[in-house]
Amino acid sequence: MLLAPHEWLVRKRDARVTTFDLGRIQNAIANAFRAELRLADGQPLDTDLMHEIAAVAQSVADDVGPLASQPNGVDVERIQDLVEMGLMSRGHYRVARTYIIYRAEHAKIRALRSDVPLADEANIPTTTVHVVLEDGSRVPFDQRRARKRLAEAARGLEDVVNVDELLEEVIRSVFDGISVDEIYRAQILASRSRIERDPAFDIVASRLTLNVIYREAFGETPDAKNLQRVHENQFEHYIIDGIRAGRLSNELRELNLTKLAAAMKPERDGQFRYLGVQAIYDRYLLHIDGRRIETPQYFWMRVAMGLALKEDAREERAIQFYEALSTFSFTSATPTLFNSGTPHPQLSSCYLSTVSDDLAHIFKAVSDNALLSKWAGGLGNDWTNVRATNSHIKGTNGRSQGVIPFLKVVNDAAVAVNQGGKRKGAVCSYLETWHLDIEEFLDLRKNTGDDRRRTHDMHTANWIPDLFLKRVKQNAEWTLFSPDEVSDLHDLFGRAFEERYEEYERMADAGDVQLFRRIPAADLWRKMLTRLFETGHPWITFKDPSNIRSPQDHAGVVHSSNLCTEILLNTSETETAVCNLGSVNLGNHIKDGKLDLEKLKTTVSTAVRMLDNVIDINYYPTPEARTSNLRHRPIGLGIMGFQDALHALGISYASEAAVAFADESMEAISYYALSASAQLAAERGQYPTYVGSKWDRGLLPIDTVDVLEQERRDPVLVDRNCSLDWQPVREAIARHGMRNSNVLAIAPTATISTIIGVTQSIEPEYKLLYVKSNLSGEFTQVNEVLVAELKRRGLWDAQMLEEIKYYDGSLQNIGRIPVDLRSRFLTSFEIDPKWLIECAARRQKWIDQGQSLNLYLAEPSGRKLHDMYLLAWSKGLKTTYYLRTLAATQVEKSTVDVNRFGIQPKWMKNRSASSDVEVRREGELTADTGPKQCLITDPTCEACQ
Template sequence: MKDSTDVKPQDLASAIGKIRKRDGSIVEFQMAKITNAIYKALVATRRPDYALAERLAEKVVQRLIKQGFDASNIPGVEDVQDIVETVLIDEGLADTAKAYILYRHERRRIREEKMKILERSRLDEVDKALSTNSLRVLASRYLLKDESGKIVESPKQMFERVAILIAIPDMLRDARVFMLDGKFKRDDVARVNAYIESIDELDGRYSIGRYRLNKWHLEAMLRLYKELALQNRMKVGIDELLSMLEKGEFDAYEKRVEEYYRLMVDMYFLPNSPTLMNAGTRLGQLSACFVLPIHDDLASIMKTATDAALIFKSGGGVGINYSNLRPEGDIVASTSGVASGPVSFMRIVDTTTEVVKQGGKRRGANMGILEVWHPDIEKFVTAKTKPGVLENFNVSVGVWSDFVDAVKSNEKYALRNPRNGKIVGYIDARQMMELIAISAWQSAEPGMIFLDNMNKYNVMKDVQGLIRATNPCGEQSLYPYESCNLGSINLAKLVKRRADGSYEFDWQKYEQIIRLATRFLDNVIDVSKYPIDEIDRATKASRRIGLGIMGLADLLYMLKIPYNSREGYELMNRIAEALTYYSMDESVEIAKARGAFPLYNESGYIQGRLPVAGYYELAKEEHTHDWDALIEKIKRYGIRNSQTTTVAPTGTLSMIADCSGGIEPTFALVYEKHVTVGKFYYTNRIFEEALREAGLYSDELLKKIAENYGSVRGLDEVPEEMQKVFVTAMDIHWADHIMAQTVWQRWISNAIAKTINMPNDVTAEDVKCSYLLAHELGLKGITVFRDGSRQQQVLHITGESKVKRFDAIPSSYVVEYIRRYVKDGSLLREIEGAILKSDRAKSSSRGYVLTSAGEGEVLCPLCKSKLVFAEGCNTCVNCGWSSCIVS
C-alpha cells in the first residue's frame, strides 16, 4: 500500500471516495466536514485556528488510508469520529479532544431530539441540515398531518411539494405547447373540467422527471391550462398535453423543480407561509393577504364580511379601508334610523375572524384603516386603548398631506361625511395628532398610513385610481381584491469567506437569487387557488409581487458593520437598490416570453415612470445601476409585474431559516428560552461564535446579557468594538429605526414591515415627532412600539431581574440627515428637540429597571411562551406562532 503521507492534500478525499452514514446510505466523502468539526472543538477551547483544523483533518484522512479504508473499503461516520479523537490526543490536544467528544454527544442528542420532533425513526439530509428550532416550527405549523394530527410528511417532502407546483407554469410555457401571440382556439374546456372533476383518478399518475405530481398539482396545471387555452395561447389540446407529460417529454423541467427546491431547502429564499402550507394541497391558496372594498350599504358590508370569512378559511388576511361608511349617528333614509358607524362594522369582521380558523392552522388578521377626515376618527383612534377591543385587528389612521400641513401650521382640519362629502365640523389638527400619539404611546396603536407618500410614485393610479388600503401588516399597498404574493431572500446566506476568515457580501449570488425568486413569485400567481373570483381577476390584472429580504442584522454582524452607522446605511441602500433593480429587470425578461401584466398599457410605465422613490430623489451619481436603461427596456418589452418588491414580516420564516427577521435589528442577543425539559439561554449563533473566538463565552456572561435586555451595551466584560457591532433593537434610537426604514423605502416599490422600537421612558411627544419625521422622510407607513406600551407586556422574554445599563442615542448620521432633509424650520426644531434631549439620560454605570404598563404578559396561544413584537407582529420564539399571516 502506498504511504498515506505521500498522498497530496487535494487528493486525500478522493482516495477515500465515499462514507457510510448512520442510516446505512453511502455518500461522497468530504474532508471539509471533518475540518469544520475539529475547528468547532478548537473554538470551544479558545484556539480558533482554521489552518490547524485543516492540518489535523489531513492527518485524520491519512490515518484512515493507513488503516485500509478506501473506495472499496468504505469507512463509516463512527470510524472517522473515533480517529479524530485519537489524532487530537496524539497531537497533545487533550482538551480539544474532550470538546470534540462533547460535540459528538451533543450531535447525538440533537439527532434524537429531531427524530422526536418529526415523529420519525430516521433523518434525511434536509432534517440534518435544519436546526431543531426550524424543525419545531415546521412540525408545528407547516408539515402536513393526518386527521389524528400525526405528521405525514418530512421537510424535504414539503419543499418538493412546493417546488413541483411552482415549476408547472414554466412547463406550460414550453415552446412546444405555448405561444404568447398564438391564435389557437381550443374547444376542450369541457374536457379539462371533466379531468378536474375526476382528479382523484389522476393522483400520482404523472411525473416531471423523478418528481411525482399529486392530484392537487394536476388540478393547478389543469386550471392554468384552461386559462391559457381561453387566451388562445395553447398549441396542443389537453389530451395531447397529458400524453406528452406521461411519455416524459417534460422531464427536462426536473431541473427547474430542483432549482426551486434548492432555493428553499438551502434557505436562500422562502415564500410567504400560505405558499409553504398550501402548495400542492387541497386548499391550494398561496397568497398571504388581500384587500377588500366596503361601500356604504348593508349588502356591501355583508358581502365584505362573507368574503373575509372565505379568505380566513383559505389561510389569508384582510385589509379594509372603512372610510366610505357614514359616521355614527348619521341618518339612514331607508329605515329612518341612524348609522352605527365604521367601528361597529369592524366588530363584525373581528367576530368573523374569531370564529373562522384558517385552514386548520391559525386565526386570521386584519388591517382596519380610517382616514383622518372621517367624523368618527376620534372613536377609531382610541378604540384599541381598551383591552379586548378589536383584538384581531391592526389599526392605522390614513392621512394625506393636507392634514400634515395643518398639523405643522397649527390649523383646523375639516371633517367630511363620506355619504355626501359635506363638511360636518372641524378638529384641531395638532390636537388630533397628539391624540394619535398618546394612543400609540399607550397601546402601540394606531399606526399611520401616509396615503400621499403611498401614491406619489404609484404607476397604477392612472388606470386604477389612488390606493387607499394595505394588507394587515401595512407593507403591501393593494387595490380592492388584489392579493399579496410575498417571499424573502436570506441575506445571511449570501456571504463569502475571505482568506483571512472575514466575510464579504456575494453580489453575484445575490443577483442570481433575486432573478430566480422573482420567477418563483410570478409563478405563484398562476397556480394559486383564489378564494373568490374577484381576487383571481384583480391579482392577475396587475400581477403584483413582493420580493423582500430577511437576515439583514445577521449579515451586518458577519461583516462587522454596526446597523446604525453610515457604513451600515450605505450597505442597506446598495442592497435595497439591487433588489428592486434586478427583480424589475427579471420581470422584463419574463414579460418577453409571457407578456406584460394586462393593465400595463394603461399604466404609468408607458410614460417611462417607475414606482421607485430612489430613482427620483437621489442624484444619478448616487445610483449603482442604470435605471434609465431599464426604463427603455420596460417601454420596449413591457414588464410582467406591476410592482416587484416588499419587505414583509418574516418572524416565522426567519425562524425556519435560522436568521434575523426582515430589516429589523436583532431583538436580543441572548434570552431565556423555555422547552419541555426546562429552560436555557438561547444565543444568536453569530454572536456566540464571536464570543467563543474572543474567549469570552461563559454561562455567567450569557445570564448577565439576558438580564441586560439581551444587549451587550454597558457591560464591561464585552469589548467596545463588539458592543458597537452587536447592537439590538433596544440599543438603537428610534430615529435610527426610522432612518433604516427610510433607506429601504427609497428603493422598495411597495412598503416596509418594521417596528420603530422606543424605550419605556419616551413621551407621547416623541411618538408624535416620530410620526411626523416618518412622513417627512417619505415613509408609506409607520408602526411604533414603546417598551411596556401595551396593556400586557409583550417584548421582553428575559428574567425577572432585568436591568438596563445603557441609553440609546441617535447616530450622528441620522442627526445630520434630518437636518439636511427636513425643510420646515419649526418642524425641524421640534424633531431635534425630541431626538437630542438629554434630560432623561441615565448613568450607564448604575443601570435602571424599566417598568411594564400592566400586569402579566401576553403569551403564545399555542405553547404559552412569551411573545416578541417586531415587524408589526407578535411572534413566539419557541414554536413560531405569529399574529401575521405573511410570516
C-alpha cells in the same frame, strides 16, 4: 473511644472504605440550596447562607462521629440520612425535599447504569424500567442506545457537549412504561435547556428533532450514510400516500419522481437550528392522523413541485426552485409553504378590500373576510367609505350608527374563522384621518369604555393624507366629514385631494355640508400618538406617498395597506387586491465581506419566477380576488436577515455603513427583480393593465421620489444616488413591458425567518439572549455570531452568560466586553430609531410597495413620538408598523445572583410592554389605565408568526 475526624471511616457503595471529608458534606448541602434557589452549579452563595451551610454540616459531623469511630465505619447512605435530618432540624424543609429527590434520582441513574442493584439504594424497592414500543410490547430500557443517539447528535461538537451529562439528565426523566417518543422528547429537552450555554446545543437539539421526523416519515431513523438512499427510495411512497390521504395534489404524480428524488440533498437538513426544525414540524410538514409524512427536504421539494406545475420543463424548474428553498437563499411566504402542492393551493399572503357604503356590501365584505381567512390569508380592509355616526339614511329616514359597530362584527368574525386551524385569523381595518368617526376609531383597542364599541383582536391603522401632517406642522385646524357628503375625497390624493378638501371646508362654512366638525390638527395628532403608545394601534400609514409613487396610479387608487402595512395595491368594489410574497435571505448572500451580486441575481430571478407562478396556480376564495390578481399580477419580493448580513459584514445597525448597505442591497435586489419581471414579460406577456402604468411611462421607483416631492411641495429628505447602471433595465422594460404591476415589498417574515434561522425582515436584533415564544412553545435564543466572537477573544464563560442574562440580553453595561463589540452588537432598544428610519428611507426609494417597519423606543415621550413619525413621513416612507416599547417579560433571572452586578440602567428595568399614557401639549407622557400593546414575542400576534 471516639476517633479524631480525620480518622473516621466511611463505607462506599462498592464496599470501598475511605476517610470522612467534611468538605464533601458542605458541598452537597450547598448544591441542595442552589437547586432549591434555582441557581447555576458553582454559583457563589452569599456569606450568611454559607455560614448556615457550615452550621448544618457541623451538626451532621457531630452525629457522624460516634458511628464513624466504629471498626467498620459508617455507611455513606447513613451519612446522607443524617444530612436530610440535619436540614430539617434547622427548618430547611424545602431544601431537604430537594436533597431527597436528588438522592432518589441518582439512585435510579446508578441502577439504570447497572452500577449497583436498585434495591441497595436508600431502601428503594427493586424496579425494572421498561420502554413501551408502538406495538405495546415492553423491553428493558437500554441506556447504551440512548447514549449512542446522543453521541451521534453531538458528532463534531464533543469539545463543548458532554454526552454523559446529557444522558444523566435523560435518565432522570425515564420511568417504567415510558414510550420511545417520550425518550426522544427527553433527549431533545436535555439539549434544548442548555442552548444558552453554547449554540452547539442548538445543533444537537436540531439533530435529535430531525431523528423524530425521520422516524415518523420513514418508520426508522437512518444513519447519515443511508439518508440519501432512504429519501430516494421512499419519495414516491410519500407522494402516493399523500395523494390517497387527500393531502397532496394528484398532479404531483405526473412529474418524474425518480429525477426529483435524486435531486434532493438530505444533508441540507444540517442547516436547520432547533427552533426552525421544531417550527416546521409543528406547523408545516404534512401529516396523516398526526404522523408526519414529510421530511424537511420532502417539504421543500413539495413546495417547489407545486410552484412548477404549469411550467413547460416542470422537473427542471422544480429542481431550480428546490435549490433556492433548500439552501435557505429564498423562502416563500407561509401560505405558499402551507398549501403548495396540495389540493387547495391558496398560496397568496395578503388580501386588501374596500368596503362600500351599502349594507349588503358591508356584510359581503365580512363574508369575504371569512373565506379569505380560512385559507391562511391576512386581511386589510378599507372602511373610509362607510358613512359616519348620525349621518342621514335615505332608505329608512333614520340616522346611521357609523362605522364602529360594523368593525366589531369584523373583529368577531376574524376570531371565529382561524387560518386553516394553523393560526388565528387576522385583519387590519383602515380609516382616513378626515372621517368623522376617527376619534372613536382611535379608541377601538382600549380596554375601557363600552365593550360593544371595542375590537380587542382586530388591528387598526390610520390612513393619513399629507395635508393633515402639514396642518399639524402649521398648528392649524382640521375638519372631519362624513364620507356620504364628501364621497370623492376617498379616491383623491396629492394636490387634487388638498384642493377638493379645502373646497369642502369652504362649503361647510357656507352651510352646504351638513355634518362636519373642526378640531385642532395637533390635538388629533396627539391623540393618535397617545393611542398608538397605549394600545399599539392604530398604526401610522401615509396615503399620499402610497398613491403618488404607485405604479398603478392609472388603474385605480390605493385605499389602504394590508395586515402588516407593506402591501400597497389598488382596491375597489369589484377588485380585492391580492399579493404573493416571498423573501430573500440577505444574510446568505454575503461572501468575502461583501454582497455577492452574482448569487443575488440568481436568487432574485428564480424568486420572481416562483412568485409569478403563484398567480396562475393559486386557489382564489372569491371572484373579486381572482379578477384583481389576474389583471394586475402583483408580487411582493422582500428580504430577511438584514441584521445577519450586518453581522457578517461587521457593521453596527446604528451607523452610516448600515444605511449605505441598506441602499446598496435594496438597489441590487430591485435591479434584478425588475429585470426578471421584464424578462418574464418577454417570455409570457405583459400584465393586462400595463399600458398607462408608470412602468409604461418610463418611471421606475427611484424616479417617483421626485414626483412625490413635486406633489407635496415639501422636500423628501432622502439620498437619491444610484450605484448601478439602470439603463439596461429601462431598455428591457421599454422593450418587453413588465409581467407584474408591483414587484417589491418587505414583509415581517417572522415565521419563515425562524425556519431558516435568521433575524426577521429588516429588524434589528431584539436581544442577544432571550426567550422567544411562538405557537410551538418557548425557546431560548442566543446570538451565535456574538458567542463566536466572545470565544475568539476568550470572553465566553459561565460568568459572561450570567451577566448577559442579568442585563436582559444587552452588552452595554458589561465592562469587560470591548467597546467595539458593544457598539456593534446593539439591541433594538439601544438603536436610535433615526437609524431604522434612515435605512428604511434608502430602501423605500427602490421599492414600488412598502415595508413592515417596526419602530423601537426605550424611553418614549410625546416629543420623541412626534419627531420620529414626522421624520418617517419627511423621508418619504409610505407606512410604519408596530411601535415597540420595553416589555415586562425579560430574560429569566432565576439563575442569576442579582446582587452581583449592581443596579440596572433606568431604561432596562422591568416595565410594561407599553406604559399607558396621555400625551400632554408639552409632549410629556403620564400614566393612565388601559390595555397594553402586543409584545414582540406574543405567540398569538400575526407579526410574531
